[in-house]
Amino acid sequence: MVIWAAGPDNLARVSPPSSERFGSLLRRLPGEEEQQQFKLTEADLSSIDDDIDAYLAEAGIPPRPRGFDWFIRRPSNDDLDDETFWGAVWAATTERLPVDGLRPSTMAGPAKEAMASFYRN
Structure with missing residues (x-):
């Protein structure tokens, strides 16, 4: 959802x-x-993609192309490490939602607004 919201x-x-x-x-x-690593099978990867697509569909977002690694450009701010960035995204996306409103269908709009704000600043 954040990748979609970032544009x-x-x-x-x-x-x-x-x-x-x-x-x-x-x-x-x-x-x-x-900790143990294991190889993901094609069925595992397909199941993961299906879950992601179902989440996006619930938010009214089209499925993303499968088979890629996705990367986001963080807004330019030297003090913004990964933990701070993702914490700020979560806070901005959820701050106005009620506790029972943390569903993809209610988060897409706030996520889009949050990302627009980050890249505007």
Whole structure:
């Protein structure tokens, strides 16, 4: 949704460098943490894409082309690290919504407004 809201001038899509994609499984037990990587199958990738497209559809946003890695151009601000940027996007998108309003259908408009504001400043 944020990529859509940022608009075509602020995003890039590239083909992944390899057809092999990986996920990560993290197990936390008392006093222990174990992380394991696993190869995503075509069925896994298709299921992920289906979930993303369903989320976008609920927001009234068309599906994005599949099979790409997506990147967003952050607004120019030297003090804006990744955590600050994504925190600001979330806050600006959700600040006026009621707690029960955090659904894609209610977030698309505020996300679009938030991103327009970020790139305007």
